[in-house]
Amino acid sequence: MFKWVRQTMKSRNTIYGKRKCLGVGAVLAAGTMMLMGAGAWWEEELLQVLLQGPPSPDDPRLLRLVRQKYVVAPSTAPYNLKEESGSLLDNDYLSYRNTTLGWQTLHKLVVELFEQRPAGFFVEAGALDGEYLSNTVYLERQKGWTGLLVEPDEDMFALLLKKNRRAWTSHSCLSAKPYPSETILVKMANSDQSDGIGYRAQNTLYGSHYYRVASPVSYEIYETVQCLPLQTLLLALPVTHVDFISLDVEGVEQGVVEAFWESGGLTVDVWLVEHHNPNTFADSRDDVFIDMFHVHGYSLYTIISDLQPFNYVFIRQNCDLHSQAFATRPIDFML
Numbered sequence: 001m002f003k004w005v006r007q008t009m010k011s012r013n014t015i016y017g018k019r020k021c022l023g024v025g026a027v028l029a030a031g032t033m034m035l036m037g038a039g040a041w042w043e044e045e046l047l048q049v050l051l052q053g054p055p056s057p058d059d060p061r062l063l064r065l066v067r068q069k070y071v072v073a074p075s076t077a078p079y080n081l082k083e084e085s086g087s088l089l090d091n092d093y094l095s096y097r098n099t100t101l102g103w104q105t106l107h108k109l110v111v112e113l114f115e116q117r118p119a120g121f122f123v124e125a126g127a128l129d130g131e132y133l134s135n136t137v138y139l140e141r142q143k144g145w146t147g148l149l150v151e152p153d154e155d156m157f158a159l160l161l162k163k164n165r166r167a168w169t170s171h172s173c174l175s176a177k178p179y180p181s182e183t184i185l186v187k188m189a190n191s192d193q194s195d196g197i198g199y200r201a202q203n204t205l206y207g208s209h210y211y212r213v214a215s216p217v218s219y220e221i222y223e224t225v226q227c228l229p230l231q232t233l234l235l236a237l238p239v240t241h242v243d244f245i246s247l248d249v250e251g252v253e254q255g256v257v258e259a260f261w262e263s264g265g266l267t268v269d270v271w272l273v274e275h276h277n278p279n280t281f282a283d284s285r286d287d288v289f290i291d292m293f294h295v296h297g298y299s300l301y302t303i304i305s306d307l308q309p310f311n312y313v314f315i316r317q318n319c320d321l322h323s324q325a326f327a328t329r330p331i332d333f334m335l
Contacts, residue, residue, distance in 0.1 A: 053179075054177075054179030054180065054181075055179060055180070056178070056179070056263075057178050057179065057229040057231045057232040057235070057259075057263050058231065058232070058235055058263065058265075062180065062232060063232065063235055063236045063238075066228060066232055066233060066236040067236045070170050070171070070172050070226065070228060070233070070236075071148075071168050071169070071170050071233065071236060071237070072161065072168065072169045072170070073168060074146060074165065074166045074167050074168060075161075075164035075165060075166065077164040078164060079141070079163065079164050079165075080162055080163055080164050081131050081137070081163055082094060082131060083131065083137075093132065093197075096132070096133060100133075102304065102306040102307030102311070103133055103307075105304050105306050105307075105332075106135055106272070106304060106307070106311065107135070107138065109272070109302070109304070109313065109333065110135055110136075110138060110139065110244075110272075111138065112328075112330060112333070113244075113270060113321070113325055114139060114143065114243075114244065115143075117143075117243075117321065119143055119144040119145050119146075120139075120145055120242075120243030120244065121145065121146060121147050121148075121239055121241070121242050121243055121244075122136045122139055122140075122145055122146075122147035122148070122167075122242065122243060122244045122245070122246070123147055123148045123150070123230070123234075123242055123244075123245045123246070123247075124136045124147065124148075124149050124150070124245075124246045124248075125150040125174050125230075125245070125246070125247050125248065125249050125256075126150070126151070126246075126247070126248030126249055126250070126274075127149035127150060127151040127156075127160060127169075128151060128153075128156050128160070128197060129151075129156050129159035129160050129163065129197060130149055130151075130159070130160035130161075130163040130165050130169075131163055132197050135246040135272065136149070136167070136244075136246060137165075139244070140165065140166055140167060145243075146166055146167050146168075147167045147168070147242075147244075148167060148168045148169070148170065148233060148234070148237070148239075149165060149167050149168070149169045149170070150169075150170045150172060150173070150174060150233070151169070151170075151171065152171065152172060152173035152185050152223070152225040152227075153185060153187055153223065154171060154223060155187075156197070157169070157171040168237060170228075170233055172225065172226050172227060172228050172233070173185065173225050173226070173227040173228075173249070174227060174228065174229070174230050174233075174247075174249055174252070174256045175227035175228055175229045175230075175255075175256070175259060176227075176252040176254075176255025176256050176258075176259060177229070177255065177259055178229055178231075178259040178262045178263055179229065180226065180227060180228050180229070180232070181227050182224055182225065182226055182227065183224075183225060183227055184222055184223070184224060184225070185222070185223045185224075185225045186220050186221075186222060187220065187221040187222070187223060188220060189219055189220065189221055229259055229260070229263070230256060230259070230260045231259075231260055231263045231265075231266055234266060235266075239266075240265065240266050240267070241266070241267050241268075241269075242266070242267070242268045242269070243268075243269050243270065244268075244269065244270045244272070245268050245270070245271050245272065245273075246272045247271065247272065247273045247274065248274045249274075250274075251276065251278075253273050253274065253275050254275070254289060254292070257271070257273070257292070257293075258292070261296055267316065267319075268316065269315065269316050269319045269321055270301075270313065270314070270315050270316070270321065271293070271298070271312075271313070271314045272311060272312075272313050273311065273312045273313075273314070274307070274309050274310075274311050275289055275309055275310060275311075275312055276308075276309035276310070277289070277309075277310075283305075283308055283309050283310050284310075285303060285310070286310075289312070290312070293312075293314045297316060297317050297318060298314040298315060298316055298317065299314065299315055299317055299322065299326070300312065300313070300314055300335065301313040301314060301315050301325060301326070301329065301333065302329070302333040302334070302335060303335065
């Protein structure tokens with residue numbers, strides 16, 4: 001259209017002498033009419049797309065958009081982790097490694113399962129700043145793994161990028177449906193330490209059953225976040241097999257896993273899932289949740305109850321890790 005406008009303006013000189021020149025106003029009016037027509041056409045096309053319903057998780061247009069906007073490639077810069085800073089100021093930050101029994105148990109579990117395994121691919125959803133309470137830093141730094149770190153909190157994601165992890169990163173949340181959607185992230189804060197990472201570890205999605213059992217805080221911050229199906233993020237990379245997923249998504253984990261299985265075509269060997277039994281206020285074993293994994297070919301390896309909510313570990317029966325893991329399972333991981 002703009003090429004037509006330029007051509008029309010250029011034609012002034014050739015027809016001016018015959019007094020058939022189009023004035024600038026007439027040219028602009030004609031261009032505006034064409035734009036309005038194009039706008040109406042695009043509106044109709046958009047409506048036609050919307051009438052088709054949400055895009056499937058493997059829609060090529062969605063995958064292209066995710067690659068362009070919602071994933072950041074692994075860093076090649078030197079690590080910027082507090083564990084190697086040597087600063088006394090970081091001792092409080094790192095104190096969870098000595099004082100948080102649940103994290104120590106999770107770390108022991110990860111080492112136990114993967115110490116003798118070749119480098120693989122992980123997903124950590126609820127990655128926070130990419131270091132605090134991380135279940136994957138060990139795999140990446142000590143074992144040469146790479147993976148995908150997903151964090152919906154924009155403040156935490158900004159800190160995560162500064163860690164220079166050797167993994168893909170995504171500022172998004174995992175969708176509990178097999179299609180993208182927007183939702184509200186409720187970020188926990190304290191008046192004395194409004195950006196304290198310990199409080200942000202309790203973030204939850206609005207409407208999640210975790211929201212009613214979250215620890216009291218001074219106030220809440222709300223952020224609109226884009227949720228994407230897990231399989232969409234993986235296919236955008238593209239990845240079709242994941243060795244280890246750490247899922248800490250504050251109450252929507254069952255929906256995330258069900259949506260993932262609904263699409264099919266991707267495999268996961270080990271799931272570590274934080275899950276609170278929705279039928280109880282004080283956490284307890286959820287056999288319905290366990291059966292859901294059994295139906296899809298997984299065995300329950302252990303339940304870590306040192307942490308609240310409980311953390312469940314499932315291993316795919318049809319993978320070579322399964323027999324090895326159960327044959328050498330430490331007594332403290334026995335059910």
